[in-house]
Amino acid sequence: MSMTPTPPLLSVRDLTVAFRVRGEDAPVVRDLSFDLHEGETLGIVGESGCGKSMTALALMGLVPNPPGRIASGSIRLGDEELVAAAEARLRRVRGARISMVFQEPMTSLNPVFTVGEQIAETARAHLGLSAREARDRAVEMLRLVGIPAPERRVGDYPHQLSGGMRQRVMIAIALVCEPQVLIADEPTTALDVTVQAQIFDLFRELQDRMNTAVILITHDIGVVAEMTDRVMVMYAGRKVEEGPAADFVAAPRHPYARGLVNCVPRLVADPPDVPEPLFEIPGLVPGAEALARPGCAFAPRCPRAMPVCGREFPPVTASPGGRSVACWLDAEGAR
């Protein structure tokens, strides 16, 4: 994928998002760089608090401010630079060219407006449709996301729909303007397992139809393996590993990524008599102070930590096949 000569659709370089805590800037996303190509699905994996959701909000220009802000770096969508763009320009991008589906379908829809209105207003804002056309478009979108009897459901309020249905409505809102990039932040975490599968099927189907590039934020390695083309692992605000999803799941390189992959119990055709112990990563999810420390933030929890790990953040080691990892183990090996 990274070999394709076409320029990336979305290109993020050295993005740093900082929160002001007691007068000091605490970075929650640090020096993050990645590309997203047309039609591609990129998975972002990590624990809660690793900065993956904040990365998504940064792409949308929605970092809560105060206390947060984009401290440095660049986000380019096509030819347009989004960092430090005027609010009015960002507004034309949001919902139209980049849109987002949030984690919590139960609270992400406004309880006092009909779902039809919540879809239609986006169409009116960006596509300049009349009220009538926007409503028709809303019905069409509801049908597209697989809601039965859309002509009737268009007048329903969110509380009249189930969680899965609400998430479908959120997807309809996100896709009504046929955006180039769709960010889905743990879109199925709050839903039942069966509904999860349906929602992911819907994502795949709509992506094929609209050729939308998708950024899928998740902590579920199974979802990564199944849904994404490429994956990026974040730890404490930094990218620690990146590569094609299949290669990554088969052989993660960074000790943290290995931990993540090994946390997932595997289904084995011929189970051994003594099951392998289920793996866990020792220690706690790092707090804000860990992010400000020099060196690799994972070092305190890493079983293979070396003295250098606590002093300096490792260089990024690229290897063939579009893989890269930021770990002293690989850096040492490369030397």
Add this chain to the structure above:
Amino acid sequence: MSEPPVMTSMPPMPPMPVPEPVSPARQAWRMFRRNGAAMIGLALLLLVLAEAALGPALYSVSPDDMVWMPLTPPGASEYWLGTDYVGRDLLAGLIHGGRVTLIVGGSAAALTVAIGVLVGAFAGYYGGRIDNALMRVTEFFQVLPNLLLAMVVVMLFGASLVNIAIAIGAVSWTSTARLTRVEFMRLREMDYVRAERSIGASDARLIWAVILPNAAPPLIVSAALSAGTAILFEAGLAFLGLGDPNAMSWGRIIGDNRPYVLDAWWAVTFPGLAIFLAVLAISLVGDGLNDALNPRLRER
């Protein structure tokens, strides 16, 4: 997976630095101390309390005696704040009245909280019919304008300090009851309450020893607000002529002098200012407590 899980047998982790435990009260005090407005309120409140406690002993002029020409403006005599319409020393009235106002306000607030917590705790803890019945009573008191009701009660039973305090408490408890009820309904479903119940704790123990302490933070804030409201209430009644005729209070000074307000602005302005500052002090402290006890709202 080329390698076996690497980390299953590992050296023990170095212990994470654990911040030393801080009691919730101390933590709240730390929050409170950082709040400038609340600290000003606290200082003001201590000042008002000290005045009420010590003032009458230090300033010996009686608030009930005619000491000078009626309606003498401030600064025109040895009585700094001037005199009222019968020639009583306004400063003496303020100093002695503070004690009465605070005692009536304080005891009325205590009664408000006591009734409110009792009703709210039973309604919230037992739910069902008891809740229903108690909420009907609450609703009943909520549709009666409380000042009118207190006017009726004081008119019929007489304007003694005790009656005034009871009347205020009896008509002001509904919001405390509602708040307590909501807290109890929330807390009674908590795991630690269920755990206590499962080992056979009595209802009384669950209500007073388990749930109530956990419901305390919002109730403390509400109690502070009740004290402010009760002082305003007492002043309002006294202003309408329902003060105890035998006890000078801030509200009564205003009520007594109201007909002469056009000639003696000071006789009304100063006692009103005293009430305002006392209630403002309580509100500021209550506000600070609210922020300190609700860490969730800290960033606001």
Add this chain to the structure above:
Amino acid sequence: MIRTLSRRLLNAAGLLLAVLVFNFALIHMAPGDPVEVLAGEMGGATPELLAEIRAGYGLDRPFHVQLLTYLGRVAQGDLGHSFYYDQPVTGLILDRIGATLLLVCAALTLALLLGCFLGVVSAQNRNGWLSHLVTLLSLAGFSAPVFWVGILLILTFSVALPVLPISGMSSVDAGRMGPWGRAADVAAHMVLPVLTLASIYLAFYSRLARASMLDVLGSDYVRTARAKGLSRFLVVYKHALRNALLPVVTFAGLQFAQVVSGAVLVETVFAWPGLGTLAYESLLRRDSPTLLGILFFSALMVVAVNIAVDLLYRLIDPRIGAR
């Protein structure tokens, strides 16, 4: 909708009945005898006169008979007879109710509109100077005795700078004015009482609107609205405000009884010829039928307002109707 409404009406009727019984019990529990006061006012309390008055008001019959008679009368719109004014209480109240409603409605409208506006503006910039000012003003508004605020306003705008009338609802020579002149006259008399009464509730509403707006602005659906690329105006005034209004409306309904209480004090300060002044006058004369009649009538108003608020709430929040 109709079922909930009828349930509310039934509940309201129950409450009002309870108020009546309570009223009645209060008079009978009270020490002292209004008849003696009345007789005293008539100049001389001979036992014969007392008995005559008692019989005249039916005060010599057993408690439950009196209660039933009382309830029956109230059902016919008869709230009793004022000892002092020597008039039916109902008539007295109806004469005054208009002035009170005018005052209360104007003050509440002002407080709600301005309060919500200040709350919304200060929530949007929660650490700005306006936000701090709103917090400070609302604390001050809560802490100031309302009658004192009224007196200070009189001293300032009617005495020191004599631009507004001191008290009452109209000038002595209002009879000679045309209809517009009279309206302007009443409006001038209204300014200070309305401002005074509004000041307390302005404090409550702006504070509540600010807190509720802050809550809503941090909600997931407001983030969704922003993520759609809607304008700031639409995000704040369409998506956030309507949700933020819900607690304010609830609170306004719950507090309506207190507004009536505030009106009593404000009317007394400004000699505004409404129910509050009537309550104050009947308090001075120990005219309990009038005072209890006002208490009942106020409860009636509060109950009516609560039902109205309930209906309004249903209009704003579609979730309620479904429950």
